[in-house]
Ligand SMILES: NC(=O)C1=CN([C@@H]2O[C@H](COP(=O)(O)OP(=O)(O)OC[C@H]3O[C@@H](n4cnc5c(N)ncnc54)[C@H](O)[C@@H]3O)[C@@H](O)[C@H]2O)C=CC1
């Protein structure tokens with residue numbers, strides 16, 4: 036067996052945490068042969084609940100779980116960790132946009148950035164899930180200057196999974212036969228789910244999703260709004276925000292970082308923009324990326340038409356506004 040990986044999950048007593056600890060402990064992310072030491076962080080009033088989660092982890096008898104450290108102290112939670120799932124934050128309720136959480140949540144990511152800077156390994160890979168995820172990730176990285184900013188990413192994989200699932204159900208094919216779906220921009224209702232470059236494998240033939248569906252009005256209309264509003268639709272139905280699917284997407288995201296992407300396939304994640312595709316430099320914009328040796332590269336050279344350009348600019352503008360509000364909130 037390999038050396039154990041120290042993995043931190045924040046908000047471990049919450050909804051997403053409940054699914055995520057199991058998935059990580061089962062070997063789904065770091066590999067079935069890689070033991071993990073789980074560092075579980077939550078706030079002091081949740082320590083009783085977290086203790087219950089620890090009992091259940093033990094009762095699962097998971098072969099990959101070497102040890103579990105449950106704490107309300109970020110210094111303990113982040114000590115020597117190599118991977119972090121930053122989930123702990125307030126979720127939105129019906130009628131809210133994710134950016135309405137900024138005031139409540141952004142300071143958590145400032146404090147955790149400072150703690151990561153002090154206690155985590157410099158190679159730590161940090162996935163921000165807590166909303167508004169892109170801007171929280173940007174703030175977290177800003178307050179962790181000794182950790183390369185490329186090590187921080189924000190989760191838009193749930194949007195990618197949702198988009199793939201919509202297309203697979205429309206075509207009646209397995210979700211794994213839909214590839215190269217892109218999420219551009221913010222994990223918000225301005226995101227642009229883009230299937231212009233996506234492919235579907237039907238009866239052994241790989242064709243473009245546009246050619247397979249033959250319904251441009253759907254792909255430029257209902258498909259996009261369904262994905263943009265899916266989080267809200269789940270809240271309306273469950274009275275709680277997505278949790279099982281969010282945990283699965285977080286595992287997919289971290290697994291892509293750890294194991295890399297294969298061949299020409301790419302995944303979407305919020306990463307620091309370097310100005311690619313004329314996006315504003317320095318915001319955490321979701322791009323298609325390939326990953327090798329735990330390092331991502333933005334896929335270059337995809338043609339962008341006027342329809343896409345407008346949508347990509349709209350979500351970029353929202354990210355710039357969120358960034359300015361977040362910096363003001365942290366410095367104020
Ligand atoms: N990026 C994405 O695709 C998604 C993001 N989310 C976001 O993930 C976050 C968590 O969602 P849920 O698990 O449903 O919420 P939840 O309320 O069930 O759990 C959050 C947990 O975080 C803890 N927490 C709060 N402040 C903390 C801190 N400073 N340090 C450590 N733990 C802290 C809470 O005590 C609670 O146990 C929310 O912000 C939600 O909006 C949810 C779904 C998808």
Ligand SMILES: O=C([O-])CC(=O)C(=O)O
Nearest residue numbers: 127166193266267276277
């Ligand atoms: O919608 C929410 O507030 C939770 C979330 O981010 C999602 O489900 O995509």
